Amino acid sequence: MIALLTVAMLSVTNLTWHDATRDRDIPVKIYAPTGATNAPLIVFSHGLGGTREGYAYLSQHWASNGYISVHVQHLGSDDVTWRGKSDRLGSMRQAVTAENARNRPIDISFTITQMLGDPRVNTNVIGVAGHSFGAQTTLLIIGETVLGKSYRDQRVSAAISMSSGSMTPSSFRAVTTPCLHLTGTKDQGIVITDIKSVDRRFAFDNISAPGRCLITLNNATHMTFAGAGTTTHLDLIRETHHQVLECLP
Numbered sequence: 001m002i003a004l005l006t007v008a009m010l011s012v013t014n015l016t017w018h019d020a021t022r023d024r025d026i027p028v029k030i031y032a033p034t035g036a037t038n039a040p041l042i043v044f045s046h047g048l049g050g051t052r053e054g055y056a057y058l059s060q061h062w063a064s065n066g067y068i069s070v071h072v073q074h075l076g077s078d079d080v081t082w083r084g085k086s087d088r089l090g091s092m093r094q095a096v097t098a099e100n101a102r103n104r105p106i107d108i109s110f111t112i113t114q115m116l117g118d119p120r121v122n123t124n125v126i127g128v129a130g131h132s133f134g135a136q137t138t139l140l141i142i143g144e145t146v147l148g149k150s151y152r153d154q155r156v157s158a159a160i161s162m163s164s165g166s167m168t169p170s171s172f173r174a175v176t177t178p179c180l181h182l183t184g185t186k187d188q189g190i191v192i193t194d195i196k197s198v199d200r201r202f203a204f205d206n207i208s209a210p211g212r213c214l215i216t217l218n219n220a221t222h223m224t225f226a227g228a229g230t231t232t233h234l235d236l237i238r239e240t241h242h243q244v245l246e247c248l249p
Helices: 056-064 088-094 098-115 133-143 197-206 222-226 231-245
Strands: 012-019 022-032 039-045 068-072 121-131 158-162 179-186 212-221
Touching: 012 056, 012 098, 012 133, 022 056, 022 098, 039 056, 039 098, 039 133, 056 068, 056 088, 056 231, 068 098, 098 121, 098 133, 158 231, 179 197, 179 222, 179 231, 197 212, 212 222, 212 231, 222 231
Parallel strands: 039 068, 039 121, 121 158, 158 179, 179 212
Antiparallel strands: 012 022, 022 068
């Protein structure tokens, strides 16, 4: 086990920014060590149906170890997809659209730009992470292409992709950013039910650049990575994340 620095106090701030170019609001939740200076930045993308309130087990861990963690809420693929709906899964499936897929990486890049104006942030040390739909968002940020279009953000130097899906092998040709891929032996799809656990390693298998790593947790399900796992699983996820982020330049 690695030794982790414990920061006694955290600050947690909810903000909503507005991207005038797209006339789009971007709610965020920022976790930071109290008194942070020159802190590495992690921007996190939630899964389909999630919000900025989720994945606190990660954000609190990161901030307690010296990172500023910003959880982005992607409007259109957040909890609006299921809240108050009689057919929640059906409604969530309808939100898996090209428009939502495009907006998500742009949300992340906009958030990075906003955070570069925060004097607490080390602007040279930026990572992204995400789960499920957020894993696809993460991969787009580091060079995955969709229909030939790139959303790469060159400011990002490391990534963590949890429970990604499959695209076409050629989609990953331009990915060169170091990336940790995590999945579980029971990581089947919930909303998109034809996704099998083996599909979760598709991106890892089709990225040829060095700096990629795959960890498969025995008996971990899709929702394990959203914080619904055993204490052992969650501890392992936090530890592996920390080791990867410690390798940021």
